[in-house]
Amino acid sequence: MRRPGRWWRRKSTPAKVEAYTRWSFHFMVLVEFVTAGGQLLGLLVRGEHPGAGGPGAATALMVLVAGHCVLCGVIASRSLDWQRGRRAKPVRLLWALGVVTAGVATTAVSLVEHDRAGRDADGTALGVYVVVLAFGAGTITLGLRDRRRMLASPAGFAAGSGLVASAFGMAAPGALIVAAVVLLSAGFVTATYVLSLWLLNVVHELDEARETRTRLAVAEERLRFGRDLHDVMGRNLAVIALKSELAVQLAQRERPEAVTQMVEVQRLAQETQREVREVVRGYREADLNSELAGAKGVLTAAGIDCTVTGPPVGLPAQVQSALGWVVREAATNVLRHGDARQCVVNVRVLEGRAVLTVDNDGVPDGAGGPGRGSGLVGLRERLAEIGGTLRAGPTGDGRFLLTAEVPSSAPAGATAGAGPGAGPRAGAVAPGAAESLVPTGLGAQTAAPGSTDSRNEVTS
Structure with a gap:
């Protein structure tokens, strides 16, 4: 019977860290849905709604947020595989995420009426606007390797959010506040993703370094063995060859000393065999x-x-x-x-x-x-x-x-x-x-x- 948790114990340390990183990315997607979709669900429960679209507008926006979360989860997983060199970069999905993020954010900010009566609903719509942009910027960062582009992604989303808010009638101070909030939120999400990737890469590099050290130790032992075997065999084989030639010359002259020389050759061969065994040990x-x-x-x-x-x-x-x-x-x-x-x-x-x-x-x-x-x-x-x-x-x-x-x-x-x-x-x-x-x-x-x-x- 298979024991629970055995599959986890069998994983290597890099595999465990990678699994943890992947789960943390999916957890961040859940955080996005709870933060944005939960606010919209609260409006529907209370009977409130942003803008003039009624409950249908809030429902449609919540569906768009859910779709955005699913897309962020898929891209996070595939981008992680790309970062580890297992699959091609998900370029089309990244472009699709950019388009969906812009669409959801524009829909959210368009529902803001800026009147006192709908203040709570407007705040919820602006919250959805900030959350979608922040998580969209962080997820897109997973598809980048250039640090400059990683840093530029939150800044670009923040600048775009301020411009879009101004285009929909928000006053300049309010647009600047929205841009600042988006910058901080997107920067936090981006930093979380980037640090997770960095930690995963460090663990893999350490594991590769350990494997390299093991291979070098094996290679060094092989070199040591070859060196010792050469040192042991070189002189003995030279003497054996010398005495064998001498024995041949003595035998050709029918000299009895040839037997003595071959006895010495036998002794040297046995001695060499013993020394080789000692080198092996x-x-x-x-x-x-x-x-x-x-x-x-x-x-x-x-x-x-x-x-x-x-x-x-x-x-x-x-x-x-x-x-x-x-x-x-x-x-x-x-x-x-x-x-x-x-x-x-x-x-x-x-x-x-x-x-x-x-x-x-x-x-x-x-x-x-x-x-x-x-x-x-x-x-x-x-x-x-x-x-x-x-x-x-x-x-x-x-x-x-x-x-x-x-x-x-x-x-x-x-x-x-x-x-x-x-x-x-x-x-x-x-x-x-x-x-x-x-x-x-x-x-x-x-x-x-x-x-x-x-x-x-x-x-x-």
Whole structure:
């Protein structure tokens, strides 16, 4: 059984505000009918009537007011849909409302006799005249979006009401009073409608902003996942490719060391699989000490003279994690994209900032421009989270320099790992474990099979 009110609870907040706004517009139509038609009905009950038309004139005027109210309700609803972009602007209905408003107002003011005997009836006719113009002006405002036109609508109706009253024999002071009353009444109704529309638009904009923020959070998480996956897989796949090629060469020479190399490939593949699972769970951080040791071991095994100094003690976990990812990315690209013979990795603290530099001599002649690969983009995003910067590019003397700077004390709550909840790093290359990956003396030319780009751009 359907519970009462469930349909309302299922509505979103913008839908509820829109429903409230639409009902308030219809309520304003009811207010118009009660205010204008109620006065005319009171005259008929008391046996009075405005002008010389008798009870028939009052009845006809009340019917016209009812029709005007119905038209105002329809236009208010359709104009609200137009304001929200659901249907076309009701231009014909707005013109029809202008004509009907002018007709009803003219009929009402024409019934005023300006004699003392019919003073009450004349006051009622003038009241109907003011109410119809006020609500007509406010409803027409719903079909406008220009603020100047919205403000001009009550003023135009007020000026027109004064002119029409003067044309039907009303003295100038009385016409000015009628114009002032119409201006105030139309201004109030218009302000009510405009503020309701403004509130509805604000609620919709806030809801759209919340949805946009949600989509951005999802996109940011996807970028983080892609960045972490790239950082995890890049170096390991490069080493696997290097050792696989070495195993092929050893097997072709019928050397027993080929089996050992394939065992190492299997171990690296399993380690990579474990690290990917940790990235998916969002619990992975890089350890700077392990990454420095692993980078030195891999580069040395590839025949590159690698010197590592640092890191200073006492660096926060966020700083070490961020710099650890930089070391991993830099070592990966030295293997994959360069023909280096020497590489120097240095970590130091200068004036409250931890500085990591990776300098190698693997830039071919004529190569230039900073590396702009996806690896660098991910590193810059990771460092930016804790206020760090990254610079990378050839120095002009055949060398390539990568410099990463981060505050030596990371801001509270900053994370350079895999996101909130990042825990201890698992699966890192243990110190000294990588020395056995490739026999010493194998040059960087035996990098990943099929690699044709020998430039040392840091572009994973």
